Amino acid sequence: MLPELYNYWVVIVLMMIGFYIVIVQGNLIKKLIGLNIFQTSVFIFYISVGKVEGGSAPILAEGVSVYSNPLPHVLILTAIVVGIATMALALALVVRIKNAYGTVEEEELQERDLRC
């Protein structure tokens, strides 16, 4: 079971690592890296779903009868674009947080908010 489905195990491991980082890390940038790993695991999941063993790219050619399913791959292209947009926005927010507070550590942020 493990060898054939190893990419799904990779998905689960990555997903948990990413999720854990988002929850545990106090540094805003590291949190984002965790979020990115979390999203990436879903990308791999979609790509694995669409792949047919021994299948080629979905282009009609002589002598090829097995094709991979292109739809999940196309879907995940959209999700990757969304992920990049999210990351860009999040990093922009972190830059502004750094300017406004002078720190990107969650604990220090909350301390500074309480003080004023």
Added chain:
Amino acid sequence: MLSHLPILQVIVPLLAAPACLLLDRARAAWLFACMASFISVVISGLLVFQVHQFGVLSYSLGGWDAPWGIEYRIDLLSAYVLLIVSGIGALMILAADTAIRIEIPSERQPLFYVLYLLCLAGLLGIVATGDIFNVFVFLEISSLATYALIAQGRDRRALWAAYQYLIVGTIGATFILIGIGFLYSLTGTLNMQDLANRLPALESSATAFTAFAFLMVGVCLKLALFPLHLWLPNAYAYAPSIVTAFLAATATKVAVYLLIRFHFSVFGVGFAASVLPLHSIFLVLGLVGVFVASLVAIQQPNVKRLFAYSSVAQIGYMIIGIGIGTVTGLQATLLHLFNHALMKGALFLALAAIVFRFGSADIRHFAGLGQRMPWTMAIIVIGGLSLIGVPGTVGFISKWYLILAAFERDWWPLIIAVLLGSLLAVIYIWRLIEVAYFREGEGESRGEAPLSLLIPTAILALANIYFGIDTRLPVYLSDSAAQMLFGGGP
């Protein structure tokens, strides 16, 4: 032209957004955004009429028929929610020009309208589409715009609130994406109608069950169901007031719509009922949400934050309606979607007027407000009464149907709990009224809010009373939609 209405509903604000970017003057951008929003209202009005007349509208994007192409599908439920979202969106944009004058620096004002229209397009898209992956895309369009809108707040805590919402929102959206992936790998289709046909045969499949769980948790993060609501109070409290008013009245409504759509239309009411007591979970979380959020609301010194917590409580009522699990219960939820949009729209817009005059919505500014801003305060009183559920306001109608649904089931404890929850609302509204009418204001006197802010607010407040008396339109729409969802009909 009329047959293209479903796509026009989404495409008009979506195209208006980048066009708005080309207008670098705030006033021009505002007029343009107003125009686009009002076209949206007209379209959604026509859609309600068409659905009422001819039944479900199906629109194949680019002429590719479903289930291969993307289908836009407008039934009564989506037409109803489209009407709420676009109607509130248009009223808010009327007030936006004045409301953002002091809250957003003038060079960023044109960009505000771009974000606003993008958010509107995203929300309308979620409701209009019949394709489950399209839902994810529109969800992210509206969410990304929302994060940026919240970050426009003057307080630096707005940035932190936006960041927290971004993290939670992205996790929620990714959960939905995982759910969609499971569904696709199981059924090979993304069309909701097609999924609804194929899923009943796969009810015992662990994959379908996992997909269901991921989708539900993802949507519940978005709709701020207790205990997943922690992002909401800060986001609402520190966002510019007009953004808060818009989000409170539309974004959570769309998330509730999505929950209903997945739960009732895609999976079917009975899905996984033997494995997961979803309705009991909804009932418990809804009730706990009502009480905890109301109790926290009572202690808030910032009135915007107070109403943010009250929103979490009101979402609790909507979830209770679903949890009751009958047609009347669902109808109560749908009615509360409409009614809560009216009351929170009016309340947060009135707060925008107060922020316009005083610079913040702290409760100490409320001292003597009954004399200083009589109209704004009157609107807050109407909205507050509606929130409590006093007869003659829309709030009463939703509470009435909720209690009726509980009564049908003979669930007396639930009826008592709903009434107790309303009493908690009395406490926090009374706190405002006491300060505003029975305490002397100090410092220089400041006058009433400008008419450009007051008129949209007054329209919403009057709608609170009008639809509290003449309930035909929302009751008819919610009743037919609820029956359609339970009948598994068209």
